[in-house]
Amino acid sequence: MTLNNDKPEHLDPRTVEEYFRLGVKTAFTLLQSPFAQMQIDPSRDEIELLTPAKGSTPEVTTFERLSAERIVKDNQEWFRLVVDAEGMHYEAYVLIESIVDQLRTGASLRHAVSEAVLSLKDLLAGRRRLTDEKELGLIGELLVLRHLIDKSGETSALESWLGPLAEEHDFALEDFDAEVKTTKSELRTHLIGSDTQLEPSPGRPLYLVSIQLTRSGSATVGFTLPAIIGEVRALLEQSLRGFDQKLESLGWRDTDADLYKTAYSLRTTPRAYFIDDRFPAITSARLDLVVPQRAHVSSVSYRVNVTDLKHSTIGAPLIDFCEVPA
Structure with a gap:
């Protein structure tokens, strides 16, 4: 799937969730120059960004939800950035979108990641609240x-x-x-x-x-x-x-x-x-x-x-915590 290079289509939260529910990997070309491809992987609960390797590898070791590596694919070097999207599918997508916006301005991937993470620290720190x-x-x-x-x-x-x-x-x-x-x-x-x-x-x-x-x-x-x-x-x-x-x-x-x-x-x-x-x-x-x-x-x-069931008198030390039956 290819999105418009000048003004990429923004996916709303419901659409992002639908792609994760599909159960199959889905790839999106977000940018033609420099090339940037996003891939949603429901099986791993991840979103991946692939872009040609130029400059230094992004420094993401301090973030639990981010990993970055330099790989070789089709005889070319690429940066592969992976976001753990478990419980935060839409937030992970917004992070990728923010990084691509930085790439569009000519920023290196290292700089783009640095700028994007400032607004999404909760996601990258792996902070997960209780249900x-x-x-x-x-x-x-x-x-x-x-x-x-x-x-x-x-x-x-x-x-x-x-x-x-x-x-x-x-x-x-x-x-x-x-x-x-x-x-x-x-x-x-x-x-x-x-x-x-x-x-x-x-x-x-x-x-x-x-x-x-x-x-x-x-x-x-x-x-x-x-x-x-x-x-x-x-x-x-x-x-x-x-x-x-x-x-x-x-x-x-x-x-x-x-x-x-x-x-x-x-x-x-x-x-x-x-x-x-x-x-x-x-x-x-x-x-x-x-x-x-x-x-x-x-x-x-x-x-x-239990709304309509008869409640009981409970013994100490909870007798004054609970309502005593009339």
Whole structure:
């Protein structure tokens, strides 16, 4: 595919995504002189720029998402610049487009890359924020953890927080386990990620703690994920290092704090739901009874809506975190 050399066609975000969804490599000639070709490679989640090698190779070693090399193709030397576009397809395309704009003015590729990266540092540093689902989930767990620190002390609270350890349930408290689920939906609809999340451990009562958040905009009562992390850290004296290690295991990086700008507030008071034989949970034990050759089912995820279910009274130390039934 060849684009106009004087005024190249600009691809909008939807079009860029469509090329990645095609599943096959697509090449675009962006410039005839000097020649510049862009290639979208969905299989690798990459965008490549190929241009004749003149001058020094671009210096990109400090950027996680960029690589540059000098190659020989068709008896000619070329510069091959590759952008890791995972999660940022359109931003990667804009970077290539910006570099080509610099080449059009007569700049060397080394200079063109240097100029273009100034406006796209987040992309090139490999900064990747948590998904919205994971961000909400972490906020919910931290709200519970903050409450537990206040009620039980930091050592007990941190030891009970098992979510970062990929255990079956998020919190293992003295008398019961708790699986914390957070949503920004008007309904209490929660994603259950496995057939063990809502399966009680032997001899351990299990509760689903349902938290509803809403975007607070500029309201002063709102909180962001970085703000909640800061509040929890301020409560810790002995366990700060352990807390930070758990955050890192969940994908949190302090250097990415500015990427989390959305402020939330509680839509409703959290509720607790006792997981008993009547609760609509898909569990491993139940699947064993109804699914033929159960061993061949490798993973299960589903959504459960507890809006109209009767909520329960949960014991200390979460009794005053959750709404008590009327």
